[in-house]
Amino acid sequence: MTSETDDLRLAADFAPASYDDWRKLVDGVLKGAPFEKLVGTTSDGLRIEPIYRRAANTAPVTGRAATAPWQVMQRIDHPDASAANAQARHDLENGATGLTLVFAGANGAHGYGLAPTAETIEKVLDGVFLDAGIAIELEVGPQSRMAAINLAEYIKRKDIPPGACNIRFGLDPLGACAVWGSSPYSWEEIVPALTSGIKGLAALGFKGPFAPGDGRVIHDAGGSEAQELAFVLAAGVAYLRALESTGVALEVARRMIYARLAADADQFLTMAKFRALRLLWARIDQACGLEPQPVFVAADTAWRMLTRRDPYVNMLRATMATFSAGLAGANAITVLPHTLALGLPDPLARRVARNTQLVLLEESNLAKVSDPAAGSGGIETLTQQLCEAAWSLFQEIEKAGGLFAAFQQNLIQRKVAATRAARETDIARRKTVLTGASAFPNLGEAHVAVLDAQPVALESYGEAKFKFDALPPIRLAAPFERLRDKSDETLKARGARPKVFIANLGTPADFTARATFAKSFFETGGIEAVDAPAFADPATLASAFKSAGAGFVCLCSSDKVYAEQALAAAKALQAAGAKHIYLAGRPGEQEAALRDAGIGDFIFAGDDALAMLQQAWQRMEQT
Known part of the structure; x- marks a missing residue:
């Protein structure tokens, strides 16, 4: 048996390895092939080196506080309000600390969702104590936007102090415009409706935040990390300007806005993206003349990475996505159940989605350290590269007149389309592998159960007077x-x-x-x-x-x-x-x-x- 002292002495007997030593070994293996063969690139064209030196003079990115767990959010999207209530209560009794109320017509509804009526909200929240620290996030679309008002009225009827509730209201007309590719109203007409709704909720005593910059719009459509970040910045700044134009001080307005990003199975890029958003938003604060404060960042595991075939692999994808977002400081995480691409998830799929987070929090203790990636040469480099690429695109959007104007010029859509086409080519050539779909298929796989539910029918939102290219969600495995x-x-x-x-x-x-x-x-x-x-x-x-x-x-x-x-x-x-x-x-x-x-x-x-x-x-x- 060796002692700890012996182990230290043994390590000291080896000469320290340098980068040059490593290069000599690599060059020997390459046998004359160029070193660039080992360098990868992201969808934004950013270089990924095979090895990095330790990053110097770095500090942790300020986000979620150390030892503070992220909110374990669980989707509530069953169209039947009574069934949705049973899901909500079961999830809260078994480890979830928040509920994502997904309403029909929302960007993340994926075919299902709650009716936005007062009766539905009354049933869904029966027995849920909103003033007991439970986090609530609304996902609404233009046709379900009244859900926010109906929730506020429900809280008033129950004599619950609005200030005691932790609610993110999810008012995001720009995200809806991007996905639909149209709007019945101009941006000038949208601003007063949006800001009056936000100011009305704030006047009732709700803390918010109220409006998200939702990067899932870009990610779901096949876009890149920098494009997603630029979209979040542009949406956030558009909402800041809208609120300021109606007399809300920027110091107050910034607390009314939050961010939402997609987390996928690429660990390092996902971590770098979440870290980059923190740094970029701090720069927005500084440009507004404000002392930077951490923006609230919600995460959803990515829709586009889900497969209908061999859906159990989706559990692994979701685990890596949650791991990455959690380590990178997400304040709240919603895991899409592994069968969501097949239909409305059953209790087993919902349990797995919930427990994916609980195991990482309670058994792996991922929330115990704040920004553990700080100082990592690879992740720090990717973070800075994403910041530069995203800021450049954000400036381009601003020069176009802001996000709505950029939609009308198809500026963002063209860039996303080019990225999506390149991504689809890599998948078609199986350069990017989708296990169970584009590789390692199982023709005899067993049937996977989902719930039988009738989606909610919504009324038309109105004539599309302003039209541009849409950014509908895709799943990468769909062609196979x-x-x-x-x-x-x-x-x-x-x-x-x-x-x-x-x-x-x-x-x-x-x-x-x-x-x-x-x-x-x-x-x-x-x-x-x-x-x-x-x-x-x-x-x-x-x-x-x-x-x-x-x-x-x-x-x-x-x-x-x-x-x-x-x-x-x-x-x-x-x-x-x-x-x-x-x-x-x-x-x-x-x-x-x-x-x-x-x-x-x-x-x-x-x-x-x-x-x-x-x-x-x-x-x-x-x-």
Whole structure:
């Protein structure tokens, strides 16, 4: 047994490792390849180095106080008010410290949500003690905006002091305009309605905050981190100006505004984004001539990262997102249940969403340290880069005349569209992997239960007089999932899925890697891969293919075996009735000869898998 002193002496025997030492080792591994090969980039074009030095002269980013836990928020979105009340009471009894009341038509409703009526609020909040420290956040849209007034009237009827309530009212007309791509009113007409509502609630004694800069709008639409941050700043400043124009002092107005960001499974970028928002908002305070104060930052785990296929992986995504937002100082976190993309989550999904936060708080103690990322070279660098990129875009929005004017010029929408297109290309090529959807599919996955509920019907908001490009929410896995849906429909109608025969040539050492790749490749598109044993010669392989009953086939082996047998195998398969032949691997110099022999397409890492699978479906539907 060694003592602690011995351990320290052992460590001292090793020379300190420097960056130059590391570079020498890396250069040896690269063998002449450029170092830039190891440098990544974000959607904003920011560099991500493979290693960073410790950041010097840094201080923690001021946000949530050390040892202060974030608010554990739970979505209440069941259209049936009685069921929603049962959910709310159960969540509060089992660890939630706040409720996110999601009303139909809100940006984050995703098809469901509460009716914005006084009767609904009365039922939903029955037995919920609003003056007992419970946090409430409203998610409302233009059609459900009366929910805020109805909640205030409910509190008045119950003789609850408004100042004793912790309510974020969620009044966000700019976020709604962005998602809808239209508005019945100009910004000049929106301002008096918005500010009178906020001032009226404040006059009743509510502390707020009342209006969010909601970055989820950009994130859900496929935008980048800097675009999301710039949107939050621009919305926040627009609301500040609106309030100031109606006589509210900036010192008071800033406390009426809060921020909401999406947290996704990219740990370091999510942490850097939340930290950057703190620094950027402090700069807004300074520009207003105010001493900076931490803005309240709410977090939702990201909608766009949810998958309908293999939804249990969403639990892991949500855990990483919550971990990242919590470490980066979010004041409140709402975890989207892992089955939300499939429908209204059942009690199990809701419990998992709630417990994701409770385990990280109570067992992992994530809230015990304030800004633990301070001094980390990588995260500090990303934070500063995001600050610079977001501030530059914010200035561009301001030069355009503010956020509403930028909508009308499609300034933001064009940038988000370009980012979304690049992101979709990476997903189509499987450069960005979505486990269970674009990689590692399970065609036999079990049915996942969701609740059966009828969404609330809302009245029309009014004629869209001001129109511009919309920023609707997307899910990144949707293109691959549409192919899986077609496969399920085919199975239901015909009793079998479309199939591709995996033709393995040579020994397992020759074909295993590419056969595994090919199986995953085709099954991400819902095309069942028919496994086969090894075949030593093309004639035996062709005979086995004919017996399998699959019209399509994929050759799998090593480059050496391809050079020796691929041409003969392709001709034999074609003679056996193969309607289309794929080969796993890059064609190289043999491409012309292989195509002449009957090879139709080549599948390999980095190619457009989605396009290839869509073409496969077109061929199968034509045969």
